[in-house]
Amino acid sequence: MGVFVEKNRRAARITLDRPPLNVLDLSLLKELDPILDGLGADATTDFVVIQGGGERAFSAGVDVKDHTRERVPEMLRAAHGVMGKLLALPQVTIAVVRGACLGGGLELASCCDLILASTDSVFATPEIDVGCYPPVALVSFPSLLGYHRAAELILTGQRISAEHAAAMGLINRAVPRQKLDETLEALLAGLRGKSAAVARIALKGLREVRLRTFAADLARAEEIYLGELLRTADVEEGVQAFLDKRKPDWKHR
Numbered sequence: 001m002g003v004f005v006e007k008n009r010r011a012a013r014i015t016l017d018r019p020p021l022n023v024l025d026l027s028l029l030k031e032l033d034p035i036l037d038g039l040g041a042d043a044t045t046d047f048v049v050i051q052g053g054g055e056r057a058f059s060a061g062v063d064v065k066d067h068t069r070e071r072v073p074e075m076l077r078a079a080h081g082v083m084g085k086l087l088a089l090p091q092v093t094i095a096v097v098r099g100a101c102l103g104g105g106l107e108l109a110s111c112c113d114l115i116l117a118s119t120d121s122v123f124a125t126p127e128i129d130v131g132c133y134p135p136v137a138l139v140s141f142p143s144l145l146g147y148h149r150a151a152e153l154i155l156t157g158q159r160i161s162a163e164h165a166a167a168m169g170l171i172n173r174a175v176p177r178q179k180l181d182e183t184l185e186a187l188l189a190g191l192r193g194k195s196a197a198v199a200r201i202a203l204k205g206l207r208e209v210r211l212r213t214f215a216a217d218l219a220r221a222e223e224i225y226l227g228e229l230l231r232t233a234d235v236e237e238g239v240q241a242f243l244d245k246r247k248p249d250w251k252h253r
Contacts, residue, residue, distance in 0.1 A: 022059040086108065095112040106137070
């Protein structure tokens, strides 16, 4: 078991629990998928909170071992399937971030409506450092952040602070770690005071605007990933160098 769900006062709290960094391997993704199906059909739940277990990370991303040519197609299907279902949930979704929120973990958090983070959290899409790119971020970050900010994050893989992430609009709020739970509860209390029916309709409108071309754009990003990226020598070198804990010897081809 790597995913736990607790329900209380119209809210479901999903915890990704794969110590130490809650890496999204195929097993965890396949466990999360039907949980999201069940929540989507649950009329008694109006809010879905997703968080990482422990104190070190929301998630350090998709398992690098699943980035090999042989495993990438299944990994993309599993990861993007989960993210698509998270984006389609009728409930208000909130990511609560403590610590590292990297790569596929950041893409997963970005699929939520709201993101709260502790001020000691860090954010990055470091896929470029292992010879690949983050398809969901590629598709969604330009509209969320603006083209140049998205390009900087994706092309450099740089880590940014929670304060920086809030300033650029990647997350909603950065608060001291000891106040994160309090901030979440205050947010939920405010949301509980609204009409759940109206909130769902408002979300529907928001999501339709955001996701108008998302499916087609993501399909194209996957097509480029599988048809062009996986043909390069550097995609294999980047993954192997990461696993060997050494600097990549890029061939630039």
